Amino acid sequence: MRNAAIQCTRFVLALVLTLCVAACDSLVGPEFPSGNLVELQAPPEFTLWWSLVEQCSGRRGSLAAVQFFRTRDPMLIVDGKRYDGYWWSEGNRVALVTPEDGATVRHEMLHALLQRGDHAPEYFAGRCDGWIRFDHPGTFGVPASPEAAVVSGTDALRATLTTLPAAPRASEFRGAFVYLITAESVRTAPVWVPVTNGLLATVFVTGNPIGMGAVTTATRLFFAPSQRRQALIDARITDAGYIDVVGSYVGAATLPQRVEIAP
Ligand SMILES: [Zn+2]
Structure with a gap:
């Protein structure tokens, strides 16, 4: 079991390195880097992941209304910043570096479901905590006691x-x-x-x-x-x-x- 734990830790560290850039969005007119993006037909697992985001958020929406893209390059730059995923309200468009990465895809799906680009704590840190990629303070939503x-x-x-x-x-x-x-x-x-x-x-x-x-x-x-x-x-x-x-x-x-x- 010790050996297993070490292997898992290595795996996790590798994951941290590849995902160190948060999937995020801004509110004001971000560019759409069309030269680096190709349209992506939503694969079957997106239906499952969309239903999970509906389940955790308690909101319903149309997956078919979202346009997906994947990057040609192994990175996504929007307005000079690097992202793993990005949602544009204009056109309800989502760009993904790694469409196989369920947690990041669900993060962008939550933006599309809520139709907002900010990280409303009720949803990102509250209802969907652990269901999407999002780091928040370990005290969110509860009156934490520092002396506990x-x-x-x-x-x-x-x-x-x-x-x-x-x-x-x-x-x-x-x-x-x-x-x-x-x-x-x-x-x-x-x-x-x-x-x-x-x-x-x-x-x-x-x-x-x-x-x-x-x-x-x-x-x-x-x-x-x-x-x-x-x-x-x-x-x-x-x-x-x-x-x-x-x-x-x-x-x-x-x-x-x-x-x-x-x-
Ligand atoms: Zn985001």
Whole structure:
């Protein structure tokens, strides 16, 4: 297990490096770098990711109304700044460097769903916390107590793992689904839970030392009694069968779980 943790950490660090530039937007007339963009037919997994953003935000909208583009270059520059993704209200257009990166795609989808380019905290840090790529203070939405005790995730949290859709299919969304990890504080007093190596949540398939992870820039997270936080981890499996997985949220492990991938 130690070996697994190290491999996962390496993976996470690599992810941090490639995603160190935030996906963001501005409000005033940003240029549309058409020379670097090619139109992208929304792949089947975008339907799943759009439904996830609808679910977390509680808003409904039309995916078909959004125009997607991907970059020719491995980077996206808008008004002199580098981005992983960008949404323009004009034309309801989204540009993506990596359309396979579900968390960033969902961030831009949330802009399109809300039809606003700012990061309304209610949605980006609140309702959709952990469902999209967005870093926010670990205290968002709760009256954090600076003097609260520091307690490890193992001792403070009960973590559970499910999938969305609940019954993934290899033939649906090109095999894409997400693991949803939910952590709930079991403490009767508020606590700070330290985050190690930026690792927010992980999923390991039994017998496979390479894990999948979600990262955060937070170094600790605040949990009020019974407070819940969530993280999505994207997966893609195109062969039907069973997999045994175990998840974790800032160190609190879920029970091992068998996931059936239907044909
Ligand atoms: Zn943004």
